[in-house]
Amino acid sequence: MTEQFKWVDYYEEFASKLLEYRNNRKELIDKEDDSFELDAEAVDEFYDNMDVLLSRNARENKRIKELEKELSEIRNAYYRQKKTLDRYLKAFFIYLHIKH
Numbered sequence: 405m406t407e408q409f410k411w412v413d414y415y416e417e418f419a420s421k422l423l424e425y426r427n428n429r430k431e432l433i434d435k436e437d438d439s440f441e442l443d444a445e446a447v448d449e450f451y452d453n454m455d456v457l458l459s460r461n462a463r464e465n466k467r468i469k470e471l472e473k474e475l476s477e478i479r480n481a482y483y484r485q486k487k488t489l490d491r492y493l494k495a496f497f498i499y500l501h502i503k504h
C-alpha cells in the first residue's frame with residue numbers, strides 16, 4: 405500500500421476480523437472494548453484523507469456552479485440577441501411588405 409493510503413491496511417484487517425463474527429454477533433458484542441485496538445495514527449490519517457477528499461469535492465462543486473452560471477449567462481445573451489434579431493427581421497419583412 406502506498407504511503408498516502410496506509411490507513412487502508414488497517415481497515416482491511418479490521419474488516420477481516422469482523423468477518424470472523426459474521427455468524428456470531430453476540431460473541432462480538434460480548435467482547436471487551438479493548439479487544440480491537442485502534443491505531444490512532446491510521447485513524448488520524450484516514451480523517452485527514454477524508455478532509456482532503458471532501459475539500460476537493462467542495463472545490464469541484466464550486467467550479468461546476470461557476471460554469472453553470474457562465475453557461476446561463478451565455479444562453480441568456482444568445483436569447484437576447486436572437487430576440488433582437490427576430491425583431492429586426494420582423495420589422496424588415498413588414499417594411500418589404502409595405503414597400504410592395
